[in-house]
Amino acid sequence: MIHNLFSHYLIDWNRNKNNRKMPWKGVKDPYKIWLSEIILQQTRVDQGLKYYENFIITFPTIHDLAKADEKKVFKLWEGLGYYSRCKNLIHTARVLSSTQNGQFPATYEDILKLKGIGPYTAAAIASFAFDLPHAVIDGNVFRVLARIFGIREPVDTTAGKKIITELAEKLLDKEHPGEYNQAIMDFGATVCKPANPDCEQCPFKSNCVAYKEDIVALLPVKIKRTTVRTRYFYFFLPQYRNALPVRERLDKDIWQHLYEFPLIEKEEETSSGAIVAAATKKGWIPKGTAVTVSPVYAQKLSHQLIKAVFISYRLAEKSGLFENYSWVKAAALNTLPFPKTITQYLNKAGNDH
DNA sequence: AATGCGGGGAC
DNA sequence: GTCCCAGCATT
Known part of the structure; x- marks a missing residue:
């Protein structure tokens, strides 16, 4: 379909049919726009x-x-996932606060230089806060354009991304970039949905290639498959005078900057007897100590399946044990950010240590 | 170009 | 179970 007609239909839909409300919509404060965009990376609005x-x-x-x-800050982010977003959020806030008087740069190129901000987020901030003509390209845009323009090239390849990107930049209403960007994402989220799109109510019904060729459900094409690795986490919760050892996860791994208890990780499922023996050998459990073994807590990540078991016990003496950990009062554990798996365990009745 | 990074909701 | 979500950084 003709390019400026697309923008016309989209803006018309936005002004007459779009009922989507979100607290950051229409806001001009770059800080609020930035924060909302970081939170919403790979994350549903709800x-x-x-x-x-x-x-x-x-x-x-x-x-x-x-x-x-x-x-x-991490405690506030706890449970949202993709914790590097939080780390970069703090970093960029400090850079802007200390060197730019808390002001956001006002060009796309300068916004893009900030940590945690890529092409999508830079275009969103540039268009919403500064009315600059940069097209957002997110999951909604890939889907909407692939369907309406009948793009069969896989969108998760360099070639596919190039096609969508160039098309998106041509289609952008440069007079109303913010409204256009907001509209195409709202349209993708509420009408041109991934599953069961509302084609009968769609303003592009008579122009949509996918609809006319009855391939709506087949677009956009994606190739890449994710393989899931299973990991077995055995956490040890020794209590000494109502305190437990914790430490921050600092490795380049899942849950970086969240906290954890002493951990033995296995590639294979391991019996509680064997894992207690291993911990005893490491000196984590004094011989003859009675332990309580939790059920398995399974958590699905995008590329990993975590199966966690929690082994709790009491220590009469802690000298020399867990010296690389901080001992935290049980009642203060809820001030630390933990992975979902651990908070689930801690919040379960009877596990309140 | 490929991989890793969370957690949740819809189907 | 599978797919996807207002992506980005790293290698």
Whole structure:
């Protein structure tokens, strides 16, 4: 279909049919736009909404975020996933607070240089906050354009991304880039949905290649498959005078910057007897100590399946044990950010250590 | 170009 | 179970 007609139909749909409401919509404050965009990377609006509200209440300005204790920020991010987003959020807040008086740069190129901000987020901030003509290209845009323009090239390849990117930039309404960008994402989220799109109500019904050729469900084409690795985590929770050892996960691995208890990881499922024997050999469990072994807590990640078991026991003496860990009062554990698997265990009745 | 990084919701 | 979500950094 003709390119400027696409933008016309889209804007028309946005002004007459789009009922989607979100707290950051129409906002011009770059800080709020930035925060919402980081939270929403690979994250559904419904899931991110509460986090956005909590962040704005706790850190109303970029300076508030910049001077906050890192642990407190991670605690607020706890459960949202992709924790490098949080790390980069703090980093960029501090850079802008200390070197730019808390002001965001006002060009796409300068916004793109900031940590945690890629092409999508830079285009979103540039268009929403500064009315600059940069097209957002996210999962919605890939889907909407692939269907309406009948793009059969796989979108998760370099060639496919190039086609979509060039098309998106041509289609952008450069007079109303912010409204256009918001509209195409709202349209993808509410009408041209991944499953069961609302084609009968779609303003592009008579122009959509996928609809006319009855291949809506086949587009966009994606090739890559993810393989899932299973990992077995055995966490040890020794209690000494109502305190437990914890440490921050610092390796380049899942849950970086979240906290954990002493851990033995296995590639294969291991019996509780064998794992207790291994911990005893490491000196983590004094001989003859009675332990309580939890059921298996399974957590699915995109590329990993985590099967976690928690082994709790009491220590009469802690001298020489867990010296690389911090001993934290059980009642203070809820001030630390933990992976979902661990908070689930801690929040279960009877596990409140 | 490929891989790793969370957690949840829809089907 | 599978797919996908307002992606990005790293290698």
